[in-house]
Amino acid sequence: MALPSTLHHFDVTLSHVDRGLDLKFAVKAARHPSETVERLWLRLLAYCWQWEETIAFGPGICEPDEPELVALGPDGSTRTLLVRVGRPEVSRIEKDLARGGGARVAVLFEGERRLEAFLAEARSGRPERLARAELAAVPDMLLRVLAQREERRQKVGLTIVADHLYLDLGGESIDSPLVRATV
Numbered sequence: 001m002a003l004p005s006t007l008h009h010f011d012v013t014l015s016h017v018d019r020g021l022d023l024k025f026a027v028k029a030a031r032h033p034s035e036t037v038e039r040l041w042l043r044l045l046a047y048c049w050q051w052e053e054t055i056a057f058g059p060g061i062c063e064p065d066e067p068e069l070v071a072l073g074p075d076g077s078t079r080t081l082l083v084r085v086g087r088p089e090v091s092r093i094e095k096d097l098a099r100g101g102g103a104r105v106a107v108l109f110e111g112e113r114r115l116e117a118f119l120a121e122a123r124s125g126r127p128e129r130l131a132r133a134e135l136a137a138v139p140d141m142l143l144r145v146l147a148q149r150e151e152r153r154q155k156v157g158l159t160i161v162a163d164h165l166y167l168d169l170g171g172e173s174i175d176s177p178l179v180r181a182t183v
Helices: 037-049 090-099 112-124 140-147
Strands: 006-016 021-031 069-072 079-086 104-110 134-138 153-161 164-169 172-177 179-181
Touching (some): 037 104, 037 140, 037 153, 112 134
Antiparallel strands (some): 069 079, 153 164
């Protein structure tokens, strides 16, 4: 018998200064039994980083061909945003860009080394295919700190300004750069 997913509740206060966003919202994220806490946090950070009114979690680990986050247009069926997290392959991002119907494509990598490996692979192939993708990484150090917080209900304050993340987790403050790159 398969183990069920664990539901995590995040009460988020988001201030994305560069985009002029000041929001409070609740997010429920199902954590698959095989998903690490780091990846759960990475999905939440990507959700906040790319926040749009219609953004939602995709099917996740269960369907690797589908993006972790999707935003839909006003018609409710056209994808306007596709977000991958973790360690996506270059070919997967190329497919998202080709089949996305003009949707923005963003990737939030788990660490700078993974981002650098992706860039090296992309540049050895046809880098022009990936020019439209928005690429960023969350440093390993931040993910290690966040991984210690496994509570199923948490309050998260996140301020994003000039590619820097400032988190308030129950009175504990953490900050880290958001490492950006282009192909």
